[in-house]
Amino acid sequence: MVDKMEKVLAFQRAALRVHNQRQQMIASNIANADTPHYKAKDLDFRAALGAVREKRGVSAPELKRTHPAHLAGTQEAALPLDAFTGYRTELQSSVDGNTVDMDQERAAFAETTLYYEASLNFTNRLLRGMRTAITGQ
Numbered sequence: 001m002v003d004k005m006e007k008v009l010a011f012q013r014a015a016l017r018v019h020n021q022r023q024q025m026i027a028s029n030i031a032n033a034d035t036p037h038y039k040a041k042d043l044d045f046r047a048a049l050g051a052v053r054e055k056r057g058v059s060a061p062e063l064k065r066t067h068p069a070h071l072a073g074t075q076e077a078a079l080p081l082d083a084f085t086g087y088r089t090e091l092q093s094s095v096d097g098n099t100v101d102m103d104q105e106r107a108a109f110a111e112t113t114l115y116y117e118a119s120l121n122f123t124n125r126l127l128r129g130m131r132t133a134i135t136g137q
Helices: 002-031 045-055 102-135
Strands: 041-043 085-087
Touching: 002 041, 002 045, 002 102
Parallel strands: none
Antiparallel strands: 041 085
16 A cells, blocks of 8 residues: 555656756746847656656665664655756747747746646645545544
8 A cells, every 4th residue: 555655656756846847947948038049948748757657667776774763765766857858949030049938938837837736736635535544534
């Protein structure tokens, strides 16, 4: 039972990490909207999450225990998200060579925020269900 929960939570943890990385890229694009020759970047979320799914079978290094009574934990090996980072396709040319399209950035930011909140809600409901199963309330 605990193994199943750990797998689900590990996946959600990885999804939140990917969403967070994408939010940072979008925020960087917005911050550099007026920078000449800045190229907008984005993260291919589906490819990154697919890699997380494939990587789940790989064993991660064991955490160091400082006391024998500590529970054994697993540490998820970091997924290099740079492999899924690319430049956005330019939709509208700019005189200064900047490829940031604010409408596209706002839409991507809203979409990523929605997915991030959905992952958090899923995790919260899962944990609430576990608590209910344990306490009966």
